[in-house]
Every structure is written in structure tokens, then in C-alpha cells.
Amino acid sequence: MSTCGARCPIGNRPTASHRRVPAGTSAERTGGTLTAVGASRESADYDLVVVGAGFAGLACARRAAERGLSVLVLERQSEPGERIHTTGILVKEAWEEWAAPASLVRRIRRVRVYDPRHRFVELERDSYFFMATDTAGLLRHIVDETRRSGAEVRFGVPFEGVASTAGSMPLTLAGSGAASGVTCRFLVGADGARSRVAESFGLDRNRRLLKGVEWEYEPRSGDGDCLHCFIDPECAPGYIGWVVPGVGATQVGLALHRDRRADLRRFSEKVDGLFGLSGRRVLEKRGGVIPIGGRLRNFHADRVLLVGDAAGMVSPLTAGGIHQAYRFGKLAADAIADHLDGGGSDAGAPHPGDVVRRAYPNHTLKRAARWGFDHLPVAPALQAGLLSWNVFRRLAETVFFHRSR
Incomplete structure (x- = not known):
């Protein structure tokens, strides 16, 4: 646990049991301490620098530290x-x-999918569930776990670029927590759909994006344990609207084509008869973009790799990315550790990007379903009776209860 608090701009400083190994070395953990097991050919402050303290970046950093690498996480926000x-x-x-x-999650066992007239099918599968989360609290928890693994995490430090890609890469940083002359052997960009790391290295950028907006309302005891999803071509063209009984709040949101105006007030009015939102205070508002074009083709270079939203590692159909963030952030860390310990590409070690590329699913069916959702009149077909409710139920079950891979 950090001794300087969540707002400390430099994060957690290394201590005797939680420290960075000497420059230019890799390490393994033995009996709670770090022991050097080999030296790199160039001296660097860190084996790995991860830009972005979201789900993908923290999964990568924690696993890399567990593998014995010296790891620094840089996050532009001032706190988790x-x-x-x-x-x-x-x-x-x-x-x-x-x-x-348990205090940071709420189990959701059922899903209701509504058509534009608010008729719905209710879906439930034995033993399967979703978890609504206190997302800020969950990220704070994961940051603490990442620090306990041996990684250093600094907040309030925007990544600006690299001064040179030769030798040990010197990073250009900004902000009150920036340290001069930070260098690394390998760099991971986990800095979101509009990645500065991708821009700095000339890697591919996400072009197909949804726009997402969400308001948190005061909770109500009768909200239940159901995830409510609305097919609404007026308010959510290209995706859906939702109401979720969350942790300490009721989440109401829209995701839609990014060139369309997001009118969450209008959507809240349309579902007010179901949830009584007009009598509740709005506690928080947030928004962002969601990549739906699939994994980018060029998401890595010599000593840099993108993960998470930065690499387009999001389901093109459901727009879900947290499980992908964990799985491929962790896989990337293992591949980077193997790559650095094996002497890099010059010694025949596979590039971490190639390892991730081979493991990442092609999502052919999901991309086809995304095309259908974008181009076929699903909502009008339901309203006109051209798409039967049995077929609609089967499709919805496939979307919500597939095994995440």
C-alpha cells in the first residue's frame, strides 16, 4: 500500500521489500526479495515502462513485476x-x-433486452453472471495490487514521446511527477483508444469508434439485479442504451455512432416510466470513445507494443474490453519477460507482438454481426414483426452469454 496516498504525484516509492532492481538487470522474486538473474546489453532505468494505468496497463505491469522485471507505470491522471x-x-x-x-462489485444475474416499444426478452443462464463495479474503487484496488507485486506507479505524469529509439529508450514526460532521463528497454502503450504511444511510433490508430456517455443516478432499492439494454435507433444508433443497478449508483448510458449527438437526457426521459429517474439526483457524468474496428494490424514495433483499447483489443460486437485487457495485458507481460530474458529478437526470441498476434482471436463472426447491426434494420424488423422474438432471443443469448475469448 502506498504510504503517500492516492493523490501523491509520484506514486509509490520503492522500499526494501518493494524496490526496483539495479539498472540494466532483470530479476526474479525469491522469498519476498528481488534477485538479479541477468544483465541487459544497454543500461536502462527500467526493463519495462507501461503508459496508462487502466485495466490493460495494470494487468501487464503486475504480471511483468511478478516475472521479475523492473517496471514503471505512467498515468496522466492525478489519481486512480x-x-x-x-x-x-x-x-x-x-x-x-x-x-x-465484494465491497466493490454487485452481481447481475439477468439481462433484459428491450425493443423501441419497450417490449423485452429476459435472459438468464445458470451459473453465469456479470458484475457491476465501483470502477474507481476497483482501479485503486488494482493499483495497490500492482504496487505490491513490485511495480512502481506514478500519477500526474503524461507521456509526451521518446527522445530516441536507439539504445535504452529515453522517454519525454511532463507533469509534476515527471522524472528526468527515464529510460527503458521496452515500452507498452496502454493509453486508450487515442494512444499517444501509437502516434509517437507511427503505429496504426483506431478509426472506427463509438461514442459513449453515462450518468450515475442516486440508487433505488427496487432496482434489482438486472442489466437493462435498449435497442433505440433514435437515441443510440449503432449500439444500445442501458440502465444498470451499480455499486452505490444506478448507471444510465448510451453508446452510439461518434458522429451522432448523444442525448442522454432524452433517453432518461424515455425510460423514466420504468425506473423513476426524474426523481433522482445525477451524481456523476462521464464519457469516452470505444474502438470497434478490431485489433489494429500494426500494433507493435521493435521495442514497443500496444495493448487494450490502444490496440483495438475490444469486441467489435459487444464493445466489451475489460476481459481482453486482462488476458492480453498479462500475455504481453509474459512475452516481454521471455523476450528480454532471451536476449531479444537478435538472439532469436520471438517478438512479444508476434506472440500476442498469434493468440488474439480473429472475431470473424463478431465482425460480421457488427456489420449486420450497423447495416440491417434490426429495430424496424422487430417492430414490423419481420424478426421473430424467438430468433431475437437466440441472437441476444449469443451476444450476452458467449464465453469471452
Whole structure:
């Protein structure tokens, strides 16, 4: 646990049991201490620098530190969860891997999918569930876990670029927590859909994006344990609206084509008869963009790799990315550790990007379903009776209860 608090701009300083290994070395953990097991050919302050303290970046950093690498995480926000850009809903598989404390989650067992006239199908599958989360609290918890693994995490430090890609990469940083002359052997960009790391290295950028907005309302005891999803071509063209009984709040949101205006007030009025939102205070507002174009083709270079939203690692159909963030952030860390310990590409070690590329699913069916959702009149077909409710139910079950891979 950090001794300087969540707002400390430099994060957690290394201590005797939680420290960075000497420059230019990798390490392994033995009996709670770090022991050098090999030297790099260039001297660097850190084996790995991760830009972005979201789900993907923290998963990567924690696993890399567990593998014995010296790791620094840089985050432009001043504290964990300062500005949330996700609903924070976890699928069952993600919750099992993150092991979030019970106080930070709320189990959701049922899903209702509504047509534009608010007729709905209710979906439930034995043993399957989702988790609504206190997202800011969950990120604080994961930051603490990442620090306990041996990684250093600094907040209030925007990444600006690299001074040179030769030798040990010197990073250009800004902010009150910036340190001069930080260098690394490998860099991971986990800095969101509009990645500065991708821009700095000339990697591909996310072009197909949804716009997401969400308001948190005061909770109500009768909100239940159901995830409510609305097909609404007026308010949410290209995706859906939702109402979620969350942790200490009721989350109401929209995701839609980014060139369309997001009118969450109008959507809240349309569902007010179901949830009584007009009598509740709005506690918080947030928004962001969601990549839906699939994994980017060029998401890595010599000593840099993108993960999470930065690499487009989001389901093109459901727009869910937290489970992908954990899985491929962790895989990237293992691949980077193997790559650095094996002497890099010159010694025949596979590039971490190639390891991730081979493991990442092609999402062919989901991309096809995304095309259908974008181009076929699903909502009018339901209203006109051209799409039967049995078919609609089957489609909805496939979307919500597929195994996340």
C-alpha cells in the first residue's frame, strides 16, 4: 500500500521489500526479495515502462513485476479513476481473474433486452453472471495490487514521446511527477483508444469508434439485479442504451455512432416510466470513445507494443474490453519477460507482438454481426414483426452469454 496516498504525484516509492532492481538487470522474486538473474546489453532505468494505468496497463505491469522485471507505470491522471471512461461491467471470466473485493462489485444475474416499444426478452443462464463495479474503487484496488507485486506507479505524469529509439529508450514526460532521463528497454502503450504511444511510433490508430456517455443516478432499492439494454435507433444508433443497478449508483448510458449527438437526457426521459429517474439526483457524468474496428494490424514495433483499447483489443460486437485487457495485458507481460530474458529478437526470441498476434482471436463472426447491426434494420424488423422474438432471443443469448475469448 502506498504510504503517500492516492493523490501523491509520484506514486509509490520503492522500499526494501518493494524496490526496483539495479539498472540494466532483470530479476526474479525469491522469498519476498528481488534477485538479479541477468544483465541487459544497454543500461536502462527500467526493463519495462507501461503508459496508462487502466485495466490493460495494470494487468501487464503486475504480471511483468511478478516475472521479475523492473517496471514503471505512467498515468496522466492525478489519481486512480479520476476520470472514468468505462461502464466497469465485468463478465464472469474477468471477475474471476481480477478477484475484486465484494465491497466493490454487485452481481447481475439477468439481462433484459428491450425493443423501441419497450417490449423485452429476459435472459438468464445458470451459473453465469456479470458484475457491476465501483470502477474507481476497483482501479485503486488494482493499483495497490500492482504496487505490491513490485511495480512502481506514478500519477500526474503524461507521456509526451521518446527522445530516441536507439539504445535504452529515453522517454519525454511532463507533469509534476515527471522524472528526468527515464529510460527503458521496452515500452507498452496502454493509453486508450487515442494512444499517444501509437502516434509517437507511427503505429496504426483506431478509426472506427463509438461514442459513449453515462450518468450515475442516486440508487433505488427496487432496482434489482438486472442489466437493462435498449435497442433505440433514435437515441443510440449503432449500439444500445442501458440502465444498470451499480455499486452505490444506478448507471444510465448510451453508446452510439461518434458522429451522432448523444442525448442522454432524452433517453432518461424515455425510460423514466420504468425506473423513476426524474426523481433522482445525477451524481456523476462521464464519457469516452470505444474502438470497434478490431485489433489494429500494426500494433507493435521493435521495442514497443500496444495493448487494450490502444490496440483495438475490444469486441467489435459487444464493445466489451475489460476481459481482453486482462488476458492480453498479462500475455504481453509474459512475452516481454521471455523476450528480454532471451536476449531479444537478435538472439532469436520471438517478438512479444508476434506472440500476442498469434493468440488474439480473429472475431470473424463478431465482425460480421457488427456489420449486420450497423447495416440491417434490426429495430424496424422487430417492430414490423419481420424478426421473430424467438430468433431475437437466440441472437441476444449469443451476444450476452458467449464465453469471452
